[in-house]
Amino acid sequence: MSSDAAVINEFKSQITDAKQRSACIRIRGGGSKDFHGVSLEGDLIETKDFSGVTEYEPTELVLTARSGTPLKDIERTLEENNQILPFEPPHMGSEATFGGCIASGFSGPRRASQGAVRDFVLGARILNADADDLQFGGKVMKNVAGFDVSRLLAGSFGTLGLILESSIKVLPKPEVERTVFFELDHRSALDKMNTLAGTPIPLSATCFDGNRLAVRLSGSEIGVTAARKKIGGETTEESSYWESIKEQTHPFFEAEGCLYRLSINPTAPIDQYDDALIEWNGSTRWIWNNGTLSEHQEFANQYGGYATVFRGNRLGEPINMMSPALQKLQQKIKISMDPDGIFGKKRLFTEF
Amino acid sequence: MGHSERDLNENPVALVDKQTIVQELLSVLSAESVKYETEDLTPFECDGLSAYPQIPMIAVLPENEEQVCKVMKICHKYKVPIVFRGAGTGLSGGAIPYEQGVLLVLSKLTRITHIDSVGRYAVVEPGVRNAAISEATKMHKLYYAPDPSSQIACSIGGNVAENSGGVHCLKYGLTVNNILKVRFVTIEGDIIEIGSEGLDSPGYDLLALVTGSEGLLGVVTEVTLKLLPTPEKAQAIMASFDDVEKAGHAVSDIIAAGIVPAGLEMMDKKAINAVEQFIGAGYPMDAAAMLLCESDGSVEEVNSEIQKTTEVLNQAGATEITISTDEAHRLKLWAGRKSAFPAVGRVLPDYFCMDGTIPKKALPNVLKRIAEMEDQFQLQCANVFHAGDGNLHPLIMFDANEGDQLHRAELYGAAILELCVEVGGTITGEHGVGIEKINQMCVQFDNHEIQTFLNLKQAFDPEGRLNPGKAIPTLNRCAEFGHMHVHRGEERFPDIPRF
Numbered sequence: 001m002s003s004d005a006a007v008i009n010e011f012k013s014q015i016t017d018a019k020q021r022s023a024c025i026r027i028r029g030g031g032s033k034d035f036h037g038v039s040l041e042g043d044l045i046e047t048k049d050f051s052g053v054t055e056y057e058p059t060e061l062v063l064t065a066r067s068g069t070p071l072k073d074i075e076r077t078l079e080e081n082n083q084i085l086p087f088e089p090p091h092m093g094s095e096a097t098f099g100g101c102i103a104s105g106f107s108g109p110r111r112a113s114q115g116a117v118r119d120f121v122l123g124a125r126i127l128n129a130d131a132d133d134l135q136f137g138g139k140v141m142k143n144v145a146g147f148d149v150s151r152l153l154a155g156s157f158g159t160l161g162l163i164l165e166s167s168i169k170v171l172p173k174p175e176v177e178r179t180v181f182f183e184l185d186h187r188s189a190l191d192k193m194n195t196l197a198g199t200p201i202p203l204s205a206t207c208f209d210g211n212r213l214a215v216r217l218s219g220s221e222i223g224v225t226a227a228r229k230k231i232g233g234e235t236t237e238e239s240s241y242w243e244s245i246k247e248q249t250h251p252f253f254e255a256e257g258c259l260y261r262l263s264i265n266p267t268a269p270i271d272q273y274d275d276a277l278i279e280w281n282g283s284t285r286w287i288w289n290n291g292t293l294s295e296h297q298e299f300a301n302q303y304g305g306y307a308t309v310f311r312g313n314r315l316g317e318p319i320n321m322m323s324p325a326l327q328k329l330q331q332k333i334k335i336s337m338d339p340d341g342i343f344g345k346k347r348l349f350t351e352f
Numbered sequence: 353m354g355h356s357e358r359d360l361n362e363n364p365v366a367l368v369d370k371q372t373i374v375q376e377l378l379s380v381l382s383a384e385s386v387k388y389e390t391e392d393l394t395p396f397e398c399d400g401l402s403a404y405p406q407i408p409m410i411a412v413l414p415e416n417e418e419q420v421c422k423v424m425k426i427c428h429k430y431k432v433p434i435v436f437r438g439a440g441t442g443l444s445g446g447a448i449p450y451e452q453g454v455l456l457v458l459s460k461l462t463r464i465t466h467i468d469s470v471g472r473y474a475v476v477e478p479g480v481r482n483a484a485i486s487e488a489t490k491m492h493k494l495y496y497a498p499d500p501s502s503q504i505a506c507s508i509g510g511n512v513a514e515n516s517g518g519v520h521c522l523k524y525g526l527t528v529n530n531i532l533k534v535r536f537v538t539i540e541g542d543i544i545e546i547g548s549e550g551l552d553s554p555g556y557d558l559l560a561l562v563t564g565s566e567g568l569l570g571v572v573t574e575v576t577l578k579l580l581p582t583p584e585k586a587q588a589i590m591a592s593f594d595d596v597e598k599a600g601h602a603v604s605d606i607i608a609a610g611i612v613p614a615g616l617e618m619m620d621k622k623a624i625n626a627v628e629q630f631i632g633a634g635y636p637m638d639a640a641a642m643l644l645c646e647s648d649g650s651v652e653e654v655n656s657e658i659q660k661t662t663e664v665l666n667q668a669g670a671t672e673i674t675i676s677t678d679e680a681h682r683l684k685l686w687a688g689r690k691s692a693f694p695a696v697g698r699v700l701p702d703y704f705c706m707d708g709t710i711p712k713k714a715l716p717n718v719l720k721r722i723a724e725m726e727d728q729f730q731l732q733c734a735n736v737f738h739a740g741d742g743n744l745h746p747l748i749m750f751d752a753n754e755g756d757q758l759h760r761a762e763l764y765g766a767a768i769l770e771l772c773v774e775v776g777g778t779i780t781g782e783h784g785v786g787i788e789k790i791n792q793m794c795v796q797f798d799n800h801e802i803q804t805f806l807n808l809k810q811a812f813d814p815e816g817r818l819n820p821g822k823a824i825p826t827l828n829r830c831a832e833f834g835h836m837h838v839h840r841g842e843e844r845f846p847d848i849p850r851f
Binding site: 058144201265322 | 515544564581608649776793800801
């Protein structure tokens with residue numbers, strides 16, 4: 001325990017020191033998501049040495065771990081107990097950590113059916129800008145005491161505080177998973193995604209990669225077999241398919257340049273983006289090197305959503321656009337948690 | 353708990369001239385939408401927590417978003433505190449009015465604006481009843497998953513404010529997991545859209561922050577809700593146990609078997625008996641505890657899960673197992689659970705419904721200690737329990753007109769909540785803090801944590817005029833309340849003056 005306390009004390013003194021020098025801190029786990037953001041500024045605090053699963057009882061469906069714990073270790077621990085991280089987090093590199101998984105908020109193929117990182121975060125222990133050691137949320141499934149700071153941390157990219165430890169809800173691993181493919185054009189694929197998502201079947205992922213629509217079913221053997229009969233399609237043995245979508249190693253992602261992500265109404269037309277990769281039952285579209293952020297945002301505005309630069313952003317340029325009123329509120333949240341702007345300067349926004 | 357002496361005036365406000373404000377409000381609302389005579393205000397004196405009635409200075413019932421914005425602007429101009437109210441079914445007193453404030457009632461905003469059956473979402477105004485959503489989407493074979501027990505009456509704006517759960521949230525999540533977007537009116541009367549029609553939005557997750565914020569940050573005038581395909585089939589199992597502990601272990605056994613039931617509820621003997629005498633749901637009067645476990649999905653999935661669950665329950669020592677034979681039977685089994693609160697309300701005139709969440713493994717110990725406290729406080733307590741997610745609802749029965757029973761019930765409730773924190777749980781799983789549990793916030797959080805909440809509150813409401821005195825205690829209140837929050841072995845509050 002003394003070494004844990006020593007690591008935390010070191011974090012605290014780094015924060016206090018940065019505050020005194022009016023400097024800025026960049027918190028890093030494995031650095032696997034460094035590609036995402038406006039810019040990377042500040043002195044590094046590395047969480048790798050603060051590692052380990054601190055609490056995990058499979059029947060509680062709750063796991064608590066320190067930020068520096070390798071994500072693959074967490075997944076292995078769960079696997080041994082026939083459980084999973086329901087949001088199927090992308091690692092984006094072998095060094096990915098649990099803290100980075102929470103702080104990035106990135107979710108994988110199962111997101112549309114099960115939920116995102118923020119849906120499964122139950123609690124968090126953080127060091128704030130005054131180096132106070134704070135605990136929000138809890139280690140139980142339901143908790144509405146106080147504002148939901150722990151969910152707010154999901155996707156905050158280390159800009160609100162240093163996450164020491166998080167508790168998440170986990171789920172049993174589905175008994176079986178089967179993927180079927182349909183040869184379709186982009187428009188029919190989008191229609192089919194929406195239709196399937198509105199059908200009571202154990203759907204766990206959909207993806208259209210420009211050639212084929214992939215549909216994954218997860219659940220009990222009997223339930224998946226029945227659904228498989230209901231929806232048709234071709235089965236092939238491609239166990240690595242979803243891994244390639246999740247980790248962006250699929251040939252679609254092999255381009256260079258700027259990768260945009262649209263998060264919009266799942267029924268938004270696809271014609272304008274007929275070279276997009278479509279995920280999450282239609283609501284997420286990936287686009288390479290085509291147009292500008294403001295053009296994409298203009299389209300997204302028509303369909304109730306947002307465009308984001310996911311990777312390949314030009315240093316210092318915005319990665320998202322939102323209404324001035326909303327951006328102002330975002331800034332107020334940042335100031336309320338980190339008034340001197342110590343944490344992750346300009347990681348998410350160009351102004352703060 | 354502990355509010356026999358009302359203490360809502362934590363945020364001092366300028367006294368305002370009632371007549372001036374009434375005149376301003378009448379210039380933007382119809383006469384029948386502005387209530388300011390005592391007799392017209394009495395219906396609003398409390399919500400689902402009836403022990404602390406309070407009449408507001410004025411109550412307004414705007415008919416649309418535009419009027420809501422105008423009311424907000426007027427209140428902002430005169431620095432009048434505002435409390436929001438939906439259907440008034442909240443159990444923690446979150447909608448109890450403020451004496452010197454305006455009560456903004458959303459019950460006239462009842463339009464379901466849009467249902468997109470292909471995109472699987474509905475856009476509704478805050479006054480729409482929870483159950484009305486699934487009724488309206490039924491023809492598309494879609495439904496809205498969160499189903500608080502009060503779903504017939506409670507409205508969606510209140511569900512968002514409280515992050516309501518229900519009996520199906522182990523599998524389908526709480527309100528925060530089932531909404532996509534809100535239109536949010538700030539204290540200044542401006543509209544901000546939070547969230548998107550996609551599954552996420554850039555920047556900080558303000559939707560998560562606003563959900564469950566108990567009317568402290570602003571007011572929601574429109575909610576975009578996620579709709580799910582209605583399962584082909586749902587079936588319930590009722591299992592009796594001769595021992596509460598065995599029932600508790602059965603819950604863990606079900607999860608260990610890899611089953612995530614659509615609902616997993618537990619009731620103790622007192623709750624079973626109260627319900628059975630109230631509506632005759634066919635519950636086992638001789639059982640020490642019962643579980644109600646539901647499976648939903650395709651016909652094949654449900655059949656296999658019911659079989660698997662039945663085996664687990666038998667192995668766990670269930671003394672009797674009943675499987676619903678048809679939809680009417682299933683609904684009858686649930687009707688009992690969903691009427692547990694009013695059923696208990698018939699045993700004695702008043703009850704406090706507690707809402708702690710605990711790790712499931714702590715259940716036998718917690719139930720034992722709650723039972724021991726019955727002697728200590730000389731009051732009866734029935735227990736219903738969202739067993740799958742560890743959310744306990746002890747129902748403390750009392751008669752407020754009988755001696756110091758109200759006071760003893762408050763102490764009993766406080767002791768239960770503190771017990772929940774002690775075993776690693778929380779003071780509220782789904783009902784919210786409101787005024788009811790505001791003191792226990794000081795037990796669960798230390799002053800730095802509470803200061804973080806207060807800072808977030810300030811980002812939206814710098815002068816503390818939205819729902820003052822609720823949900824987040826002031827640091828002075830915690831110091832006066834006097835409970836030591838022991839945080840990782842250190843004593844906190846060193847820098848707060850004590851009174």
